Amino acid sequence: MVQAEQGAPLYQQLAQRLWEGVDRASMADGERLPSVRLLAAQYGVSLTTALQALRWLETRGYIEARPRSGYFVAKRMRRTKRTGGAAETKHASAKRWVRPVAELDAQARDHLAIAGAPSAVRLDLASAEATLYPVDRFSVLLRRLAYQHRDLLVGSHVRGSGYPALRAQIARQAIQYACELDPDELVVTNGCVEALNLALRAVARPGDVIAVESPTYFVLLQMLRALEMPAYPIPCVPESGIDVDALKAALDRGVPIKAVVTVANGNNPLGSVPSDAAKRALVELLRERDIALIEDDIFGDLCFGDTRPRPVRAFDEGHGNVLLCGGFSKSLCPGLRLGWIAGGRFTERVKALKYTTSMATAELQQAAVAQLLAGGGYALHLRRLKAALQSQQHALRDAVMRYFPEGTEVTRPAGGFVLWVKLPGIDGAPRDTRTLFERARAEGVSFAPGHLFGEGGAFDDCLRLNAGNRWTSELDAAVRRLGELAAQAEPIVAA
Amino acid sequence: MVQAEQGAPLYQQLAQRLWEGVDRASMADGERLPSVRLLAAQYGVSLTTALQALRWLETRGYIEARPRSGYFVAKRMRRTKRTGGAAETKHASAKRWVRPVAELDAQARDHLAIAGAPSAVRLDLASAEATLYPVDRFSVLLRRLAYQHRDLLVGSHVRGSGYPALRAQIARQAIQYACELDPDELVVTNGCVEALNLALRAVARPGDVIAVESPTYFVLLQMLRALEMPAYPIPCVPESGIDVDALKAALDRGVPIKAVVTVANGNNPLGSVPSDAAKRALVELLRERDIALIEDDIFGDLCFGDTRPRPVRAFDEGHGNVLLCGGFSKSLCPGLRLGWIAGGRFTERVKALKYTTSMATAELQQAAVAQLLAGGGYALHLRRLKAALQSQQHALRDAVMRYFPEGTEVTRPAGGFVLWVKLPGIDGAPRDTRTLFERARAEGVSFAPGHLFGEGGAFDDCLRLNAGNRWTSELDAAVRRLGELAAQAEPIVAA
Incomplete structure (x- = not known):
C-alpha cells in the first residue's frame, strides 16, 4: 500500500490517491496510466506535481516508464484495498486547479x-x-546614432527580426569560435529571457515536459511554471555540467521529454563547462531522439581561459536541432536589454512568436551594439x-x-x-x-x-x-x- | 442528419463527425458534450476549429449552450444512423494536431x-x-540622457516594472481624461503588443475562449492563435463599436468566454468610439459575470475632436477588472517600442509574467519619454x-x-x-x-x-x-x- 505521511508534500498525497485510483479501477499489470496532462486536470494539481507523483511511484516500483509511451502499472506489484478519501478532496482540488499558475511563489x-x-x-x-562595462563608449555611440540616424527612432516595427547590422555582427562573432549562424535565422530579442521564452514556446506546448539542469537558473524554473511546462531535473555537476548518461537513462525509461534546456558554458549557478566530447554526445543523443535542445549561451563569452568554449550548437552540424540563445546583458551592457536567438529549424516559429509577443525590439541600442562589435573593442x-x-x-x-x-x-x-x-x-x-x-x-x-x-x-x-x-x-x-x-x-x- | 458538403471547411467536417459521435454513443437529449479543449484533442484539430464546429451545430439546433456549463445535446432533435468515415481520418487528424500552432498562416x-x-x-x-513624430526632440533628449544618466545603460534589470518617472507620467496623463491609474499597478512593456500578450496570459489559459471585436486588429488574432486561445467574434460597427447586447446574448447562451478584448477608442480597423453609456454597460456586464476585460487604448490619444475619450477602464470604479494596455508607438515615437499595462486586480500576475517573458524594458527610452511628457510638449x-x-x-x-x-x-x-x-x-x-x-x-x-x-x-x-x-x-x-x-x-x- 502506497502510504503518504501526515503532512506529506502534495505530490506524495497525489501519488497515494493515484495509486488508489489504479486499485479502484482494477487496472491490470502493464496497463497504461493517463498522461501527465490528464492527471493534472483530473486531480486538480499542477503538471509539475502530477509528474512528481508519477516519478515517486516509479522510484518505488509501483509503476514503470516505457520509452515514448508513458507510465504503466508495474508487473508483479502487490495491490491493496483502496482506503477512500479521494472523493472528499475532489472539490478542494478542483479549486486548486483554477488557481492562477502564473503567480510567482x-x-x-x-x-x-x-x-x-x-x-x-x-x-x-x-x-x-x-564600472566593468564600457558605459562611456556606449554613451558616445548612442549619442552619435541618436544624432545621425534618427530613422532608428521610427521604423523598427517593420524589422521584427532585428537590426540587420547587429544580426550580421552576431553571426560574425560566432565564427570566431567555429559556430556557424545564419543572420537570417537570428531574431533579436528583449534580453536573453525573451529568447528563452520564445525558444520554449517554439518547441513545446503547455503540458510538455522540459528537461533542465539541476541546479539551474531560477528564472528558467519560474518561466516553465508560467508556461505550464513541467520541469524534469537532470543532474548537473560543477566539473562537467549536465549528466548526459542520466538524461539518456531518463529517455530510455520513457520520460516524455519534449525539449532540453542547457546552460552549457559557464552554467548558472555551477560555472561548469562540459568537454567538447560531452557536448557532442548531448547534441547527438537529442538529434537521434528528435528532441529539441535549447541552449542558453549568455555566459559563453565570460568563460575564463584562453579559448572561448564552443556552444553545443557548434556540434549540431547543420541539423538545426539546437535553438541557441544569447545576449549582451552579462558581457557587454546590462541596461540595453538585448538578447538574440538562432532558431535553427524552428526559425519560422520563433519569428511568428516574436511577432505576437513583442513585435520588434527597439533599434537604437541594437545599432550601438552592432557598431561596438564592428569596431573591434569587444575582445x-x-x-x-x-x-x-x-x-x-x-x-x-x-x-x-x-x-x-x-x-x-x-x-x-x-x-x-x-x-x-x-x-x-x-x-x-x-x-x-x-x-x-x-x-x-x-x-x-x-x-x-x-x-x-x-x-x-x-x-x-x-x-x-x-x-x-x-x-x-x-x-x-x-x-x-x-x-x-x-x-x-x-x-x-x-x- | 448533419451533412457537410464536399470540400467543406474543416470545422463543418468536424461538426459532422462530432454529431456522428453523439449518435454512435447514443447520447441522450440534454446530455453534455465534451469541452472545447477535449474535443480539440480528441479530433486532432485546433481549439478554434472545435469551437466553430460546436457553434455550427448550435446554430442549426443540434446542440444548445447553457450558461457557464457548456454545450448539450438539444432536445427534440431527430437522430440518424451514423455514416462512418471517422475511423479512416483518425490518423491524419492526429498528425494535424501535432502541427505547430504557433506557425503563422x-x-x-x-x-x-x-x-x-x-x-x-x-x-x-x-x-x-x-515627419509627423517629434524625432528631433527625442534625438536631443536621448543624447542628453545618454550623456548625463549613464546609469540608465546599466541597471534596468532590477526594475522590471519600468522606470519610475515614466510610470508616474503615464498615471498623470490618464488623470487628464479622468482615468485613475496607480503607478504601482503599471508595468512598462516592449510595445503595446507585449502588454496585450501579458494581459491575455494573466487572465486566461490555453483553451480558454476570448471574445474579440469583429473585425479586429489582426495581430490580436495571430496572438490568440499562438496562445491557443480560441477567438469568439462579437460584432463591432463603425458608429458605436462593440455590440454589448450581442456579447450579453453570447454569455446568456453559455458561450464560455473567459475574457473580452476591446479596442474601444479609435478601434482598429473601424475607427469607432463607443458612447460613455456603452462603455459603462460593457464594464458593468463583465464585472457582473466576473469576466476580465482587456482594453487596448493605443489609439485613445489619437481620437479626433476636442475631448479625449475616456477608456472603458475609467468606468470600472476601482474594481480592477479592466487590464488597460497602452503605448507610445502610434502617438509619440514608433521606434522606441514602448508600451504599458495597468493590471488592476491582475497586477501581480502581470508582473510575474513580465519577469519571465522579458524581465525588464530598456530604460534609456523610458526616461526620454518621461521627460518629454513632463516637459509639456506632448499636447x-x-x-x-x-x-x-x-x-x-x-x-x-x-x-x-x-x-x-x-x-x-x-x-x-x-x-x-x-x-x-x-x-x-x-x-x-x-x-x-x-x-x-x-x-x-x-x-x-x-x-x-x-x-x-x-x-x-x-x-x-x-x-x-x-x-x-x-x-x-x-x-x-x-x-x-x-x-x-x-x-x-x-x-x-x-x-
Missing part, C-alpha cells in the same frame, strides 16, 4: 522585492558593477571583464573559505559571475539556507537561496553568491557576517 | 514579408510617417498629429470615393490611422480582396486585406488602408490604380 517574490531594494549588499543577482573589453570577474571570484571564494563553517563546499567556476556554496550539515541534517536568507536579509545582505534553483528540496542547503562586484572591505565584512549566520543556521527538519 | 506571413519590403507604396500598416504634438491624420484621412477617403467602384463603403473614423473599405458585390457575390491583394502587391501597392481581421470569411470583401502618410500625387496614383484593380476584382466563389 513566495520566495521568488521575495527575490524580486530584494532586487528592487538598492540599499542591500548585493550578492544575489548575477550582475557585475557598472579587449572581454579580456578586462573576465580578468576582473576571475579575481573577484578568487577573493569571494577565499572569504567564504575563511568565514563560513568548516566543511562548506564552494565551486571553482570555469566562467561567469557566481559561486555556488553548499553548507555542511549538522549531525547529518542539512543546514537551512531559507531561514539564513531571511536573517541575512534583515541585516542588509542578500544572496540567492538554493531552493530557487531546483524543486523538491535538493538545494535547500545551498546558496549562490554573486562575484560581479569589486572586492571591498564592505563586501568582506558582509561575507564574514554571512559566514557567522551560516554557522548558526538551523538544520532542516524533515516534514 | 500563409496570409499573415505575406503580410510580414510585405512589411519588410520598403519599396512598396505602404497602405498596409497602421503607421504614420516619420501640442498630439494636436498637430491628429490634424495631419484627419486631413490625410479626408484626402484618402475622397480618393477612394473617386476611384473605387460605385457602391464602395468607407468608414468615417473618429480617430486613428486607418480607413476600412468594403467593396460592392457583383451580382450579389462579394468581391475578393485576397486576389486583389496579390495583384496590387505585384504592382508595388500594399494594403491589409480584410480576411486578416476576422475568421470565417466575414471580411473577405474588405480592406484596410493606412492614412498615416502625407497625401502626395504618388499616393493618389496608387489609390487610383487600386480602384481600377478593385473594379476588376473577381467575385468570391462559394466553396
